[in-house]
Structure formats: structure tokens, C-alpha cells
Amino acid sequence: MRIKFLSSPHLSLLLTISTLSLSSCSLSVPLPPPLPILPIPTASQLRWQQSEMAMLLHFGPNTFTDSEWGTGHADPSVFAPSSLDTRQWARTAKENGFARMVMTTKHHDGFCLWPSAYTNYSVKSSPWLDGEGDVVGDFAAAAEEFGLELGLYLSPWDRHEPCYGNTQKYNEYYLGQMTELLTRYGDVKEVWLDGAKGEGAKYMDYYFDRWFKLIHQLQPNAIIFSDDGPDSRWVGDEAGFAGSTCWSLFNISDVEIGHTIEEYSEQGDPEGTDWVPAECDVSIRPGWFWHSSEKPKSATTLLDIYYRSVGRNCLLILNVPPNTSGLISNEDLHVLAEFTNIRTAIFSINLAENSTVSSSSVRGNGDTRFDASNVLEESIYSYWAPKEGSPEWVLHLNLGKPISFNVLQLQEPIQMGQRVIRFHLDAIVDGEYKTVINGTTIGYKRLLRFPSVETRFVRLIIDEARADPLISFIGLFVDSYSTTNDLDEDDKRFSSKINTVVRRQWPRRHGQFLNGRTAEM
Numbered sequence: 027m028r029i030k031f032l033s034s035p036h037l038s039l040l041l042t043i044s045t046l047s048l049s050s051c052s053l054s055v056p057l058p059p060p061l062p063i064l065p066i067p068t069a070s071q072l073r074w075q076q077s078e079m080a081m082l083l084h085f086g087p088n089t090f091t092d093s094e095w096g097t098g099h100a101d102p103s104v105f106a107p108s109s110l111d112t113r114q115w116a117r118t119a120k121e122n123g124f125a126r127m128v129m130t131t132k133h134h135d136g137f138c139l140w141p142s143a144y145t146n147y148s149v150k151s152s153p154w155l156d157g158e159g160d161v162v163g164d165f166a167a168a169a170e171e172f173g174l175e176l177g178l179y180l181s182p183w184d185r186h187e188p189c190y191g192n193t194q195k196y197n198e199y200y201l202g203q204m205t206e207l208l209t210r211y212g213d214v215k216e217v218w219l220d221g222a223k224g225e226g227a228k229y230m231d232y233y234f235d236r237w238f239k240l241i242h243q244l245q246p247n248a249i250i251f252s253d254d255g256p257d258s259r260w261v262g263d264e265a266g267f268a269g270s271t272c273w274s275l276f277n278i279s280d281v282e283i284g285h286t287i288e289e290y291s292e293q294g295d296p297e298g299t300d301w302v303p304a305e306c307d308v309s310i311r312p313g314w315f316w317h318s319s320e321k322p323k324s325a326t327t328l329l330d331i332y333y334r335s336v337g338r339n340c341l342l343i344l345n346v347p348p349n350t351s352g353l354i355s356n357e358d359l360h361v362l363a364e365f366t367n368i369r370t371a372i373f374s375i376n377l378a379e380n381s382t383v384s385s386s387s388v389r390g391n392g393d394t395r396f397d398a399s400n401v402l403e404e405s406i407y408s409y410w411a412p413k414e415g416s417p418e419w420v421l422h423l424n425l426g427k428p429i430s431f432n433v434l435q436l437q438e439p440i441q442m443g444q445r446v447i448r449f450h451l452d453a454i455v456d457g458e459y460k461t462v463i464n465g466t467t468i469g470y471k472r473l474l475r476f477p478s479v480e481t482r483f484v485r486l487i488i489d490e491a492r493a494d495p496l497i498s499f500i501g502l503f504v505d506s507y508s509t510t511n512d513l514d515e516d517d518k519r520f521s522s523k524i525n526t527v528v529r530r531q532w533p534r535r536h537g538q539f540l541n542g543r544t545a546e547m
């Protein structure tokens with residue numbers, strides 16, 4: 027190992043350069059960054075979180091039988107998309123800012139969208155491409171062509187497979203299928219599974235620990251999503267809403283898959299020992315599968331969901347179900363384009379970008395690495411750090427001239443741990459500081475909406491943190507699409523919880539895995 031290390035010409039060159047620069051500035055040795063505060067994300071979790079939005083696609087026999095939960099007895103002949111085009115799905119995802127596509131390769135009905143060796147209840151037995159097709163293969167190829175990450179959902183609950191209910195046999199069956207999926211289609215960046223199970227379904231155990239270990243062995247960079255991590259957690263509701271307090275910290279050992287505690291999942295745990303950020307799943311339509319009678323949500327509704335998911339330190343996974351032609355419908359395409367235009371209109375101009383920034387203190391010996399002005403650069407790798415042990419943590423922004431805004435964006439360098447518990451933004455209005463907005467938790471990204479304020483001077487005060495707070499970005503924006511209603515609802519739904527979440531002890535639940543989530547998927 028060592029010999030290899032020293033023999034690399036690049037590394038030895040790097041070593042020489044860093045040795046030189048150290049000795050030439052020995053008079054003011056730079057202070058290293060502060061220590062991270064555990065838990066912190068893995069490299070895969072960090073990459074995952076920065077992608078912000080993923081597209082989920084529910085597709086299968088349910089699309090053709092107009093159902094949400096198939097019985098597992100639909101004839102494979104129903105699966106007959108007339109013009110299935112996974113490239114259209116990928117183009118739609120790419121054009122609208124989604125970094126990843128996740129598809130239902132097998133839903134609860136047990137029908138496989140790839141030709142699995144372990145069952146004939148699959149595309150093999152369908153008329154589509156005379157049984158020679160592979161939707162998962164086409165999906166993976168389209169994702170790669172458009173530079174999107176690939177994610178696969180494989181339902182644990184299987185209403186078709188005869189061995190379902192036999193714990194040993196079905197766990198083997200599930201892992202056999204998972205192995206096909208994770209070895210045939212290149213890099214898989216997310217594996218999605220849920221605890222959904224209907225009333226009256228046969229009782230059996232899922233060997234989650236073995237599943238997770240094998241998934242990570244086959245695809246080391248894959249994020250595993252479930253009610254309980256290990257890499258990302260279900261947010262606990264299907265509205266796409268996170269709590270207005272939302273920690274990526276969580277105790278995996280306090281939750282069982284199929285038995286989430288909604289508030290715990292929505293808000294996370296400031297004392298949690300595991301890094302398990304939340305993923306907010308929601309469908310663009312009332313159902314998860316496409317139904318001719320249903321219409322997509324409006325673009326402003328999607329915007330509201332964006333604020334309550336991405337804007338609350340979470341990943342938004344938006345379900346956009348293909349229709350019976352095998353294409354994303356025109357209505358959905360229009361709504362997505364409008365949603366994209368609105369986001370661009372709001373967030374492309376940061377009104378604070380030319381501010382002069384100062385702070386109550388700065389870490390280090392006068393070098394600029396931890397300077398307050400770093401918060402103007404939209405990157406988690408440049409940040410403001412206060413002097414260790416400072417009595418207060420304040421950032422002052424002089425906007426140069428009076429500016430009106432109604433949205434605040436904040437970010438923490440989460441690679442150093444999630445730190446901020448409480449903060450508020452003040453603005454000078456009529457000659458004195460007034461509080462514009464109070465908030466709890468920042469994390470990777472926090473967006474807050476409030477009534478429009480006009481001012482030249484603002485200050486961000488961090489009221490409480492788990493350790494010296496680090497801030498990597500402050501932005502001010504104008505949103506002329508959200509309504510005052512959105513703000514009121516924000517307060518009503520969550521304000522009562524803000525103070526209770528931190529200290530509350532969550533009951534630890536034990537019990538059998540029975541019904542799981544009911545309305546889901």
C-alpha cells in the first residue's frame with residue numbers, strides 16, 4: 027500500500043507542493059476546519075442529498091386495469107403499452123431538474139417488468155414486443171443516455187407468487203429477483219422498498235438485514251430507502267411534506283419497517299445517532315398509477331410541496347405515472363414544465379448575491395476560508411465558521427440598497443454534521459430590527475416563506491445549535507406564486523410541534539409486521 031502510494035507521480039507532486047506551501051507560510055499556519063459533529067453522511071448520502079429531486083414511475087398491469095393495488099391475478103395479456111418509450115420518461119425527468127428515476131420493477135401484484143428467471147408472471151408472458159421486451163432494461167438504458175441516476179423499486183409484498191407466506195422460500199425468491207436487478211442493469215443508485223401490506227395478507231418475516239447487506243454488496247453506491255433507512259427514510263406521510271423541524275439524524279433502532287411513527291419520521295431526532303435523511307414521496311396525480319379519470323396537481327401545488335420537502339432538508343421524489351400508451355401524459359408534461367419555469371423564475375436571482383457580509387466572529391487567524399462572505403457562494407464546501415466558543419452567532423448582510431423579498435434560503439455544510447437547532451432572520455424596518463421569520467433546523471437546504479419585507483439590512487441569528495454552527499449559504503428571493511394561504515397553513519400545521527419535538531421521548535414500538543402502511547403505492 028505504502029509503496030504504491032509513494033510511487034504515484036501525482037501524489038508525490040502533491041506532497042511536495044503542500045510541504046512547500048506549509049513551510050512558506052509558517053508564520054500564520056492556517057487553522058484546520060472544526061471537527062465534524064456525528065452522525066455525518068456517507069459519500070453516497072451526500073451525493074444523494076445534493077440531487078434534491080427524483081422522479082418515481084409507477085407502471086405495470088395496474089396501469090391497464092385501472093387499479094392501485096392489483097390482486098396478483100390480472101392476466102399478463104393486459105400489459106400491452108402501444109408506444110412505450112422510456113426515453114420520453116428520461117427526457118421529461120432531465121428537462122425538469124430530476125437527477126434520478128426510480129421505477130416500480132414489481133409492484134404488490136407480483137408482475138415483473140423484466141424477464142425474471144424465477145417467475146413467468148412478467149413481461150415474458152405479455153403481448154408487449156411478443157414477450158421479448160424488458161422494461162427495466164429500456165429504463166436503465168434511457169437513464170444512462172440522459173445522464174440520470176437509476177433507482178429500482180421491488181415490492182416485498184407479492185400477491186401473485188405462490189411461495190409468499192413461506193418465510194424461507196419467499197426471502198430466497200425476493201433476493202433472487204433483487205440480485206437479477208442489481209447485476210443486469212449497470213449502476214443502481216437507489217433501491218426503494220416499503221412496508222405496504224394489505225389486511226389479511228399472509229404472515230411472514232422479511233429478512234431485511236440480509237437484504238440490505240446483499241444490496242450494498244452488489245451495489246455499494248446505492249442508497250437504500252425504506253421506512254427505517256438504512257440510508258434514507260420515508261418521511262412518514264404521502265403528501266410530500268416534511269416537518270418544519272427536520273433532522274437528518276434518526277435512531278434506526280427505534281423504528282420498524284411497516285410501523286413508522288409519523289411525527290418521528292417527519293421530524294427526525296436531534297439526539298439521533300444515525301444519519302438517515304428523509305425522502306418525501308408524493309404523486310403528481312391522486313393515485314400512484316395512471317387513471318384516465320384523474321388529473322395532475324397544479325404547478326403551484328407542486329411548488330408548495332417543493333418548499334415543504336426540498337425546503338425542509340429532504341429529497342422530493344415525485345411520482346409521474348406513464349399512461350396506457352407507455353408515455354407520460356401531456357397534462358403532466360405541461361404541469362411539470364410550468365413547475366420548472368416557476369422554480370427558475372423564483373430561484374435564479376438571489377437578491378443577496380451582492381451584499382456585504384460581516385459576522386460576530388470568524389474562526390482562524392485572519393485567513394478567508396471561514397469568512398462570512400463565503401455564505402454568498404452556493405456550495406456546501408465553502409462556509410462561514412464562527413470563532414470557537416463565541417457567545418453569539420450572527421451574520422449581518424448589507425444589501426446595498428432597499429430590496430423586497432419574501433423567501434429565505436439557508437444551507438449548512440452537512441458533511442460536517444447537522445448543527446443548527448433554532449435561528450431567526452431580522453431586518454431593519456423603520457429604523458429598527460424586526461424579526462422577519464423564526465425557524466428550526468436548516469440541514470442541507472431550508473426555504474422559508476413570509477410576507478414581503480423591504481429593507482437594506484438583515485441579520486441571521488443562530489439561537490441554538492448542537493455545536494458551533496456553520497453556514498454555507500444565505501439567499502433572498504421573490505416568490506410571486508405562493509399565496510398567503512401557504513404561509514398560514516405552514517404555521518397552523520407545525521407551530522405547535524416546534525418546541526415539543528426536541529425533548530419528547532418517542533415510544534419505542536415492538537410488534538408484528540402486519541398491515542404496514544395502508545394507502546401507499
Ligand SMILES: *[C@@H]1O[C@H](CO)[C@@H](O)[C@H](O)[C@H]1NC(C)=O
Pocket residue numbers: 143144145146
Ligand atoms: C415458465 O414457463 C415455461 C414454459 O411453459 C416453463 O418451462 C417454466 O418452467 C416456467 N417457469 C416458471 C418459473 O414458472
Ligand SMILES: *[C@@H]1O[C@H](CO)[C@@H](O)[C@H](O)[C@H]1NC(C)=O
Pocket residue numbers: 276277280295297298299530531532
Ligand atoms: C436516540 O438515541 C440516543 C442515543 O442512544 C438517545 O439519547 C436518544 O434519546 C434516542 N432518541 C429517542 C427519541 O429515543
Ligand SMILES: *[C@@H]1O[C@H](CO)[C@@H](O)[C@H](O)[C@H]1NC(C)=O
Pocket residue numbers: 349350351352353354355356
Ligand atoms: C399518453 O400520453 C401521450 C403523450 O405523451 C399521448 O399522446 C397519449 O394519447 C396518451 N395515451 C392515453 C391513453 O391517454
Ligand SMILES: *[C@@H]1O[C@H](CO)[C@@H](O)[C@H](O)[C@H]1NC(C)=O
Pocket residue numbers: 375376377378379380
Ligand atoms: C450583482 O452584481 C452583478 C454585477 O454587477 C449584476 O449583474 C447583478 O445583477 C447584481 N445582482 C443583483 C441581485 O442586483
Ligand SMILES: *[C@@H]1O[C@H](CO)[C@@H](O)[C@H](O)[C@H]1NC(C)=O
Pocket residue numbers: 450461462463464
Ligand atoms: C419569533 O419568535 C419570537 C419569540 O419566540 C416572537 O416574539 C416573535 O413574534 C416571532 N416572530 C415571528 C415573525 O414569528
